[in-house]
Amino acid sequence: MRENTGKVVLVGAGPGDTGLLTLKGEKYIKQADCLVYDRLSSPEFLSMAKAGCELIYVGKENHKHVMKQDAINELLYEKSKYHELVVRLKGGDPYVFGRGGEEALYLVDRNVEVEVVPGVSSSVAALAAAGIPITHRGIAKGFQVITAHSRKDEEADIDYSLLTDETITCVFLMGLAHVKSIAAGLMKAGRRADTPAAVISNGTLAAQRKCIGTLADIGEKIEEAKLTSPAIIVVGDVVSLNDRLDFFEKRPLFGRKITVPYIKTNELIAKLQQLGADVTPVKTGIINPIIIPEFADKVRSADWIVFTSKNGVRSFFYNLELAGADIRLIANARFAVVGKATEKELAKHHINADIIPAEQTGKELAGELSSYMGDNDEIKVCIFSAKEASPDLEAGLKEICQLEKIDAYVNEQAYEGIPESIGNMVSEAVFTSASNVERFFHMLPENAYVETAYSIGEKTTAALEQHNVREILQADDSSYEALVDKISYKDAFKD
Numbered sequence: 001m002r003e004n005t006g007k008v009v010l011v012g013a014g015p016g017d018t019g020l021l022t023l024k025g026e027k028y029i030k031q032a033d034c035l036v037y038d039r040l041s042s043p044e045f046l047s048m049a050k051a052g053c054e055l056i057y058v059g060k061e062n063h064k065h066v067m068k069q070d071a072i073n074e075l076l077y078e079k080s081k082y083h084e085l086v087v088r089l090k091g092g093d094p095y096v097f098g099r100g101g102e103e104a105l106y107l108v109d110r111n112v113e114v115e116v117v118p119g120v121s122s123s124v125a126a127l128a129a130a131g132i133p134i135t136h137r138g139i140a141k142g143f144q145v146i147t148a149h150s151r152k153d154e155e156a157d158i159d160y161s162l163l164t165d166e167t168i169t170c171v172f173l174m175g176l177a178h179v180k181s182i183a184a185g186l187m188k189a190g191r192r193a194d195t196p197a198a199v200i201s202n203g204t205l206a207a208q209r210k211c212i213g214t215l216a217d218i219g220e221k222i223e224e225a226k227l228t229s230p231a232i233i234v235v236g237d238v239v240s241l242n243d244r245l246d247f248f249e250k251r252p253l254f255g256r257k258i259t260v261p262y263i264k265t266n267e268l269i270a271k272l273q274q275l276g277a278d279v280t281p282v283k284t285g286i287i288n289p290i291i292i293p294e295f296a297d298k299v300r301s302a303d304w305i306v307f308t309s310k311n312g313v314r315s316f317f318y319n320l321e322l323a324g325a326d327i328r329l330i331a332n333a334r335f336a337v338v339g340k341a342t343e344k345e346l347a348k349h350h351i352n353a354d355i356i357p358a359e360q361t362g363k364e365l366a367g368e369l370s371s372y373m374g375d376n377d378e379i380k381v382c383i384f385s386a387k388e389a390s391p392d393l394e395a396g397l398k399e400i401c402q403l404e405k406i407d408a409y410v411n412e413q414a415y416e417g418i419p420e421s422i423g424n425m426v427s428e429a430v431f432t433s434a435s436n437v438e439r440f441f442h443m444l445p446e447n448a449y450v451e452t453a454y455s456i457g458e459k460t461t462a463a464l465e466q467h468n469v470r471e472i473l474q475a476d477d478s479s480y481e482a483l484v485d486k487i488s489y490k491d492a493f494k495d
Contacts, residue, residue, distance in 0.1 A: 432480075
C-alpha cells in the first residue's frame with residue numbers, strides 16, 4: 001500500500017468509436033496502473049493499456065449492475081492507495097449523466113487528487129453519425145439533453161411542459177424502454193404529433209442503426225425494428241435532415257460484419273473500420289523478437305539483407321539497438337523485401353528497399369535476387385524471417401550464394417478465446433497468413449464455418465481450402481490494399 005494516495009483521472013471515452021477518444025484521454029489510458037471501465041468502452045480501449053495494468057470491469061446494463069455506484073466510488077478510493085495512477089474510463093463524457101461528479105466528490109472528500117478529461121458526448125456525436133445536426137440555422141436554435149432514467153433506474157419524472165419549444169432539439173439519453181411514454185408526454189404537453197423523431201442505437205459504431213418517425217408513430221416503429229441499447233432519442237425538426245447528411249452510413253462497407261484474425265493490430269483493421277465495416281478482431285498470435293547471438297558479426301559482412309515480413313524488420317532493429325550498434329554497421333549492405341508492407345516498415349527507418357518483387361512471394365524474390373547477383377557465389381545474403389518461415393526463398397538462393405537464414409522472431413499462439421458474438425457462422429473473414437487460418441479455425445467451435453473468406457495469397461488460400469469455408473476470394477496481390485479492394489468489390493469479383 002502507498003503511503004499517500006495516487007491520482008485518479010476520470011476519462012471520457014466518447015460514444016464508442018475509438019477514433020473519438022481525445023488525445024489526452026489516450027495518454028492517460030496508456031499510463032494507467034489501474035483501469036476501471038464500464039460496458040460502453042470498446043475492447044480496443046483496453047488494448048491501449050500498458051503491460052501489467054490492472055483491469056477492472058464495473059459495467060452496467062439495463063438494471064444489471066456488476067457493481068453498485070457506491071461500491072465503484074469506494075473501489076476507486078481503495079485502488080488509489082495502491083496505484084500511482086488510476087483511470088476511470090467512462091462512456092461519453094464523465095459529467096453528462098455519467099455520475100462522474102459523484103465519483104469525483106467522493107474522492108475529493110478523501111483528499112485524493114482528481115482530474116477530469118472530458119469526452120465527446122453521445123448526445124451530440126450519435127446524432128451527427130445519424131445525419132442529424134443537433135442545431136441548424138432556421139430550424140433549431142438550441143438543444144436540451146435529458147436523462148430518461150431516475151436514480152433508481154426507473155423512468156425519470158420529466159416535466160414535459162419545459163420541452164415544448166419547437167426551435168429546441170430534445171435529446172433523451174438512456175430511454176429506449178420509455179420511447180412511447182416520452183412521445184406521449186411531449187404530445188400531451190403540446191408538441192405536434194407529426195414532430196420528427198428518431199432513435200439511434202449504437203451511435204458512431206459500425207453496428208449503428210436508426211429508426212426515423214414522428215412522435216405519433218416512433219414507439220411502434222422501434223418495436224418493429226428491435227433496436228437495442230445503448231440508444232438515444234432525438235425529437236425536433238432537425239431529424240428531417242438525416243437523409244441528406246447521413247455520410248456515416250453511406251460508407252461503402254457500412255453494416256458489413258467482418259472478422260479479422262490478427263497478431264498485431266494493423267492498418268488493415270483500421271482501413272476496414274474507416275470504410276464502415278463492423279470489424280471483430282480476433283487475436284490469434286503473439287510476435288516475440290528473438291535475441292540473435294553475434295548479431296553485429298552476422299550483418300557486418302552481409303552484402304544483402306533480406307526481410308520476409310514487417311516483423312523481421314522490427315526484430316532486426318531491435319537487435320541492432322540491443323547490440324549497441326548504429327546504422328553504420330550496415331553501410332555496405334543492400335536490402336530486399338518480399339512485399340509492400342515490409343517495404344513501408346523498412347522505410348520508417350529511412351532505408352529504401354533495393355528490391356521488391358512484382359509478385360510478392362518468396363519464390364519471386366529469390367528470382368530477382370538471383371538476377372542481381374549473377375554468377376558471383378561469394379555474395380553473402382542474410383535472411384531475417386520467422387522461425388517457422390516458408391522454405392521457398394531459402395531454397396531459391398542456397399545454391400548460388402553464401403546464405404544465412406536468421407530466425408528473427410517467433411509467432412506464438414494466443415489464448416484469448418473467440419468472441420461470443422461470432423457463434424457458429426462467420427459471414428466474412430479476412431486472412432493474412434496460413435498460420436492465422438490454422439489458429440483461427442482451431443479456436444472456432446467444431447461445427448462452425450466461414451461463409452466468405454478473403455485470402456492474401458496462395459499459401460493462405462491453400463490453408464483455407466482445408467477448412468469449412470463456403471467461398472474463398474484471393475487478393476490480386478499480397479497486400480492489404482488488394483485485400484480491401486477484393487472486399488469492397490466482392491460481387492464484381494465473383495465468377
